[in-house]
Amino acid sequence: MTMASWHIWLIIITLGVGTFLIRFSFLGLLGNRALPPWVLRHLRYTAVAVLPAIATPLVLWPAATEGQTDPARLGAAVLALVVGYVLKNAIWAIAAGMGALYLVLYLGG
Amino acid sequence: MFSTSSKSAYWEGFLASLPFLLVVAPFGGVFGVVGTEAGLNLAEVMGFSILVIAGAAQFTALQLMTENAPTLVILASALAVNLRMAMYSASLVPHLNAAPLWQRALVSYLVFDQNYALSVQEYETRPERPTAVKIAFFFGTATAVAPVWILSTYLGAVIGALIPPAFALDFAVPIAFLALIGPALRTIAHVAAALSSVALSIAFAPVPYNLGLILAAAIAMMIGAEIERRMEARS
Numbered sequence: 001m002t003m004a005s006w007h008i009w010l011i012i013i014t015l016g017v018g019t020f021l022i023r024f025s026f027l028g029l030l031g032n033r034a035l036p037p038w039v040l041r042h043l044r045y046t047a048v049a050v051l052p053a054i055a056t057p058l059v060l061w062p063a064a065t066e067g068q069t070d071p072a073r074l075g076a077a078v079l080a081l082v083v084g085y086v087l088k089n090a091i092w093a094i095a096a097g098m099g100a101l102y103l104v105l106y107l108g109g
Numbered sequence: 110m111f112s113t114s115s116k117s118a119y120w121e122g123f124l125a126s127l128p129f130l131l132v133v134a135p136f137g138g139v140f141g142v143v144g145t146e147a148g149l150n151l152a153e154v155m156g157f158s159i160l161v162i163a164g165a166a167q168f169t170a171l172q173l174m175t176e177n178a179p180t181l182v183i184l185a186s187a188l189a190v191n192l193r194m195a196m197y198s199a200s201l202v203p204h205l206n207a208a209p210l211w212q213r214a215l216v217s218y219l220v221f222d223q224n225y226a227l228s229v230q231e232y233e234t235r236p237e238r239p240t241a242v243k244i245a246f247f248f249g250t251a252t253a254v255a256p257v258w259i260l261s262t263y264l265g266a267v268i269g270a271l272i273p274p275a276f277a278l279d280f281a282v283p284i285a286f287l288a289l290i291g292p293a294l295r296t297i298a299h300v301a302a303a304l305s306s307v308a309l310s311i312a313f314a315p316v317p318y319n320l321g322l323i324l325a326a327a328i329a330m331m332i333g334a335e336i337e338r339r340m341e342a343r344s
Contacts, residue, residue, distance in 0.1 A: 084291020
């Protein structure tokens with residue numbers, strides 16, 4: 001990372017304040033005001049819309065292989081996603097993904 | 110607030126939250142490890158887990174910082190990941206609105222996916238309980254989860270420096286993201302939003318300043334919401 005220390009802290013503190021305000025929004029600031037249904041409908045999809053867009057380039061073009069698509073990493077990623085989806089459990093997903101990657105890297109030398 | 114029923118509700122919440130430590134501790138540890146590997150010092154890694162105290166947003170910010178994304182893109186993406194918590198906040202209002210402001214502020218700081226889900230479930234099962242008892246239950250669910258998140262980050266940061274590159278920890282970050290996505294795919298609309306997000310992030314990969322990410326996420330979110338609307342209209 002090439003960021004200056006003040007820049008890193010600027011991001012940490014802004015995110016800290018912003019995240020608190022999101023959590024405090026209705027409990028502390030807006031009270032019982034109802035959100036319009038269309039807003040609620042969009043809020044339900046923020047996480048599943050943002051996270052895959054971040055993960056996809058990391059999976060397809062890993063930094064460790066200098067951006068070359070790596071079958072071992074791609075397979076491990078698909079396995080982690082499927083295990084997480086089927087078992088609805090994040091820890092088994094991580095264990096399956098990293099376990100598969102270690103196994104393939106070990107066998108492949 | 111320290112009546113007998115508050116006390117027992119506090120311990121009910123505490124006990125109910127213990128299984129989630131199996132999720133929270135490894136995630137905090139991974140954040141500590143990858144944060145250190147990415148070049149953050151111990152204070153900065155801890156700053157994230159103490160001040161932001163939200164796993165998915167922390168991983169998002171960290172990843173975009175290593176990609177040297179513009180500050181505004183980093184902030185917008187990480188805060189967008191946290192927007193679901195506005196929904197959590199709104200759904201806690203009917204149960205906790207009568208509590209003093211300082212308690213509502215402390216609850217807000219401690220809202221995690223896991224203890225939020227536990228608390229709302231409890232409030233909907235026993236809506237007649239007084240506010241003080243409901244607050245006690247919430248604090249019970251947060252008592253172990255929040256310190257374990259912070260402590261496991263610390264251990265990850267300290268241990269991470271000792272882990273050799275052969276462990277392919279570079280890939281712990283995308284795996285951590287995927288592990289959050291899989292369990293969140295509850296309906297067809299969630300799956301459609303996630304698939305759109307994947308396709309659009311590839312299509313928009315050449316867009317400069319990581320703005321492709323913002324575009325992909327915004328469109329994917331609208332696709333999810335639109336599919337939900339149509340499915341409700343049909344039923």
